[in-house]
Amino acid sequence: MFRFVLTFAGCMAIYYVLSSLSLFHARVFPAFLKGNAIVAARVLEGVGQGPVEANGSAVCSQRFSVEVARGCDAIEPIALLVSAILASPMSIRARLAGMAAGALCLMAMNLMRIVTLFLFGVYWPAAFHVMHVDVWQVIFILLAVAIWLAWAWWALGRESVARARVQHA
Numbered sequence: 550m551f552r553f554v555l556t557f558a559g560c561m562a563i564y565y566v567l568s569s570l571s572l573f574h575a576r577v578f579p580a581f582l583k584g585n586a587i588v589a590a591r592v593l594e595g596v597g598q599g600p601v602e603a604n605g606s607a608v609c610s611q612r613f614s615v616e617v618a619r620g621c622d623a624i625e626p627i628a629l630l631v632s633a634i635l636a637s638p639m640s641i642r643a644r645l646a647g648m649a650a651g652a653l654c655l656m657a658m659n660l661m662r663i664v665t666l667f668l669f670g671v672y673w674p675a676a677f678h679v680m681h682v683d684v685w686q687v688i689f690i691l692l693a694v695a696i697w698l699a700w701a702w703w704a705l706g707r708e709s710v711a712r713a714r715v716q717h718a
Contacts, residue, residue, distance in 0.1 A: 553636045560632035568624070578619055582606035585617045589663040596664075598671070608663065613670040615663070621681075623659035626693040627652045633697045639704040647700035654696055658689070 567573060586603035593601040593608065601610045606617045634647045662685050669677045 552638075556636035557632050560635050561628065564625075564628040564632065568628075578622070578624075579606065581624065582617045582619065582622055585622060585659065585663060588660055589617070589667065592660065592664050593667055598667075601667075608667055610671075613667060613674075615667050615670055617663055621659075621663070623655045623689070626689050627655050630655065630693050630697055634700060637701060637704070639701075643700075643704040647697075647704060651693075651696045651700060655689075655693065658692055662689070 568578075583603065583606050586606045586608050589608045590601045590603040593610070598610060601608060603609070604614075608615050608617065630651045631648050634644050634651065637644065639647075666677065666681055666685070669680050
């Protein structure tokens with residue numbers, strides 16, 4: 550348990566150091582936020598929200614605009630999940646699979662978050678703040694924990710099967 554906590558804390562410390570570098574603030578985060586806005590705008594157009602465009606990291610239409618800001622990008626929940634997976638005593642293959650699948654799942658959920666927040670802004674503006682701060686924040690925390698637990702359950706099963714094969718060979 551101590552090894553897990555120490556590794557997890559070390560990974561998160563590395564994330565926070567890297568994310569505080571000017572390179573990340575000047576290049577990485579703006580590009581990532583802009584990418585989120587572009588994809589969200591295309592999805593919103595695809596579901597009939599009629600011309601929607603990305604303007605930098607903002608998703609804009611004539612009816613509503615939302616800025617995809619740092620902290621609303623799923624990067625920190627991904628860092629938490631990756632740190633928890635790296636700290637877990639599983640095979641490297643299981644960890645790589647968990648990190649890739651978990652990060653993709655959190656990025657997809659963040660896209661859904663941006664799209665639904667935009668739709669709340671258009672159709673129920675009074676609920677926008679509550680959905681943004683109270684509902685989606687909790688959902689993201691619970692989702693990151695659920696993904697880690699599901700991965701650990703899956704990885705433990707794989708490790709058990711692999712050990713059983715070795716014992717029977």
